[in-house]
Amino acid sequence: MWPHTHAYMCMCVGMLCGFGAVCERNSTDPSKGECVCKKLDCPSLVAPVCGSDTSTYSNECELEKAQCNTQRRIKVQRKGPCCKYSLTCDHKTSCLWKLIMCELSHTE
Numbered sequence: 001m002w003p004h005t006h007a008y009m010c011m012c013v014g015m016l017c018g019f020g021a022v023c024e025r026n027s028t029d030p031s032k033g034e035c036v037c038k039k040l041d042c043p044s045l046v047a048p049v050c051g052s053d054t055s056t057y058s059n060e061c062e063l064e065k066a067q068c069n070t071q072r073r074i075k076v077q078r079k080g081p082c083c084k085y086s087l088t089c090d091h092k093t094s095c096l097w098k099l100i101m102c103e104l105s106h107t108e
Contacts, residue, residue, distance in 0.1 A: 020068040037068035050082035051075065 012023035017035035026032040042061035049057050052075040057063040060076060067074040 017071075019071060019073070020064065021071065035071065037065065039065055039068065047079070048081045049079055050077045052077050054082050056081040 011025060011031060011033040015023045015033045015035065017023050019037075020039055021035040021037050023033040024036045026034040039061070042059060042065060045059050045061075047059045049060055049063055051057055051063050051066070052073070053066075055066070055074075057066065063074055063076060
């Protein structure tokens with residue numbers, strides 16, 4: 001039998017759940033729906049990626065999970081960790097050197 005009863009459909013009308021989330025009955029108020037992220041388990045594979053939110057994720061699955069939980073788009077900016085370099089340097093050349101070294105460490 002189709003699991004979406006009329007009551008279920010009513011509480012989810014107008015709910016826009018994106019990024020892998022689905023509308024389900026709210027656990028504290030059954031008359032309302034809520035967006036729930038279903039993808040909870042990611043592989044323990046360590047293949048870091050840098051997200052457009054400047055956070056480093058252990059793999060793309062973890063990035064997708066964060067995207068679902070925050071309900072906002074997070075794109076893979078690069079494979080590898082995000083560059084964390086300081087732009088408060090004494091000389092322009094040292095800042096530029098830090099940026100170049102960070103970029104070079106993440107090229108394939």
